[in-house]
Each structure stands twice: as structure tokens, then as C-alpha cells.
Amino acid sequence: MAKADYYETLGVNKSASKEEIKSAYRKLAMKYHPDKNPGDKNAELKFKEASEAYQVLSNSEKKNSYDQFGHSAFQNASGGFNDFGGFDSDAFSDIFDDFFGDFMGSNRGRGRKTSRANRGNDLKINVRITLEEAFRGKKTSFNINSADKCNSCSGSGASDGSKTETCRTCDGYGKVRSRQGFFTVQQTCPDCRGEGEVISKPCKECRGAGIAKIKKTLSITIPKGVDDGTRIRLSGKGDAGYRGGTYGDLYVYISIDKHEIFQREEENLYFELPISLADASLGTTIEVPSIDGTKAKVKIPSGTQSGRQLRLKDKGMSMLRSSGFGDLYLQIKVETPVSLSREQKELLEKFRKLEDSKNNPENQSFFKKAKKFWEKI
Numbered sequence: 001m002a003k004a005d006y007y008e009t010l011g012v013n014k015s016a017s018k019e020e021i022k023s024a025y026r027k028l029a030m031k032y033h034p035d036k037n038p039g040d041k042n043a044e045l046k047f048k049e050a051s052e053a054y055q056v057l058s059n060s061e062k063k064n065s066y067d068q069f070g071h072s073a074f075q076n077a078s079g080g081f082n083d084f085g086g087f088d089s090d091a092f093s094d095i096f097d098d099f100f101g102d103f104m105g106s107n108r109g110r111g112r113k114t115s116r117a118n119r120g121n122d123l124k125i126n127v128r129i130t131l132e133e134a135f136r137g138k139k140t141s142f143n144i145n146s147a148d149k150c151n152s153c154s155g156s157g158a159s160d161g162s163k164t165e166t167c168r169t170c171d172g173y174g175k176v177r178s179r180q181g182f183f184t185v186q187q188t189c190p191d192c193r194g195e196g197e198v199i200s201k202p203c204k205e206c207r208g209a210g211i212a213k214i215k216k217t218l219s220i221t222i223p224k225g226v227d228d229g230t231r232i233r234l235s236g237k238g239d240a241g242y243r244g245g246t247y248g249d250l251y252v253y254i255s256i257d258k259h260e261i262f263q264r265e266e267e268n269l270y271f272e273l274p275i276s277l278a279d280a281s282l283g284t285t286i287e288v289p290s291i292d293g294t295k296a297k298v299k300i301p302s303g304t305q306s307g308r309q310l311r312l313k314d315k316g317m318s319m320l321r322s323s324g325f326g327d328l329y330l331q332i333k334v335e336t337p338v339s340l341s342r343e344q345k346e347l348l349e350k351f352r353k354l355e356d357s358k359n360n361p362e363n364q365s366f367f368k369k370a371k372k373f374w375e376k377i
Contacts (some may be wrong), residue, residue: 003071006053014067018058025054118195118245120147120211123238127252129222131259135291135318137224144218144250147211147239153203157210157243162201167192193242210243220252225320227266228256262291267326269316272333273298280304280334288330290315298330305362306334 010024028050037043056062065073149155166172170189174196177186188194202208231253238248262269283302287295316326357364
């Protein structure tokens, strides 16, 4: 299969300048680079073809030879393009400085990294509160060990009078690169940690880092209505950044203790209310606890059965970022009396003799169904 014309491959004409050729190749390299198209054989082929074309057309001597003789000008050349073994790496240095600057985030030629790059670590702390505190909200304080600016050097990492110097390892770029065949691998400079500069006389207290571990007390207002697992972010309360970098954030995770009465589901509260057989039969009014610490009156209708649910509106949890409240649900549990006295047993015996089907409709309904079932068998 005949090779494609190099000019057509790059999408330029023969009168194109070096800058136009470079710009055309750069666009194709950014589009078809294998790191951006993993596993795409077609993109890999296009990248190789564009690189081969650029290697020839960016070199004045090779370009003249190609213009006169075409592909045959290189048929007897050693090496080749299939494995990139014959590439002249210097011919690609400029284009890949630009390419990796965009693709890999290099700061080459852009001066020192911003403080954002040296941002301090985010921190995490767990705070336990009661359900009542979650209902009302709470102001609390806690101690935390974190990195703060070194007092001796005010976070600069340098002793008084010392100067910064260009890092010799990366020549001030903040990145170091190594070639693996045709490809270039880039990583943060290990000596200057991406700063591009080193301090001639580091601070003795922090050894040039600009930070020191301290213990400090922080205060936080936990809003009413928080739920278990709620995360509160305190901006800028994390670790200080390396050599004057910005502070990270502190994340406070709320844990709510299990309550001895109430169970919570979002903004609503639930609890099981045991009542006596007499109260369930005759009906009554009783007082039950509310999460706000007050007592709420509940009317139990006569004939109330176990499992019935009663709702007390607006007696549940506070709603987060709202002035509203959830509801309180009472699950009725009719308790069968135990440890009966002789007199109580006699009264119950007398009551049982007076009972009829109207007193226990569910009981009667069940045994009617059972009777039909037995008759079928």
C-alpha cells in the first residue's frame, strides 16, 4: 500500500511555513496521541503517520529531499518509523514541550507553581451528638492536630535573609522528564517538589517545609435537623500548604447516638407505645414524651388494636435548613396482663362468659375461614 503524501497527512501545502507545519502536527498529535486514545489502533496509526510526516517536513534538509524525490528519498535510510527507532528526538523537543504542557499539566516556561498546587491536606473528624442535640442544634468545640504555618519563617520555609535559587535538577520547570523509546514520561521534580526553586538556607524549625504540626481548638455550630452521617465542611481549616500554599478543608462527620425511646427515619420519629387491655378496650387519654422535652396528650380510642398507628403532627425532628418539623408516630402494642390475682381472674372469667361475636370480630372472622378450610379437606 502506497504511503500517503506527507503534506496531505498534516493537511498543509508545500509552501507552508515551519510554524504552520508545527501547528498542524500539534493539532493531530493532541487528537490522536495513544495516551488519549487507549486501545484505538486507528488513532495510533494516524499518530504515527503524522509524527513521521512532521519528522521529515520540520527538517529543512529532509523537506528539500522529500520535495524533490518523494518517499523514495528515504528508502535506503537506516532505522524506520514503524517502531520510532529512527526518530531524531531533538526534532520533536519543541512540539512536545507544548504538547505535554497542555496534556500533562507542565509548568515549563511558566514560572513558579501557584499556591493552589501546594494546597494543604483536607482533614476529617467525627463528632458524636445525641438525638436531642440533633433536634435543637448545638455549638461545640474540639481539639485537632493539624499542620499550620511555621511561626519561625511565617510559612515561607526560608531562614531570614536567605534567597531562592533555580532548581538544578529540573532547571526551574518543576517537572522532570525521561524518555522511554519515543514517548516521554513526565513527573514532579523530587528536589523542588514542583516549585522550580530551592531555598539556599532552609528554616531550621520546619526544615524548609514552611509548616509545623500544632494542636488547636476549633468551634462549630451543628445546625438543627442534622441526620446521622451528615458532613459539614469548614473551609480553610485543614492543613496549611507546603511553603505558603493554601489551607485544605476540614470535614466534620456527624454521628448520632441511638435513643432509648425514639427511632428516626429522616424527619419523622417513631416509638412503640404499650397500653393495657383495659385502656385499649375502653379508650383513654395518656401523656407521651416528645423530643422537645415536653409531654404530648394522646387520645386512645375504645377498641384500639395492637399495630394501630397514631400520628402526632409536627412532633417529630426539626427539618434541616427549614423552620418545619416532621411527625411523631406511635405504634400501639396492647399488652396482655400477667401475674393476675384471684379476683382479676374471676372477673375475666365472668367477662369471657359475657362475650359474644361482636366483641371479637377478627377472632370470629378467622375461625369462620378456618372452618371452611377444614370442610374442604
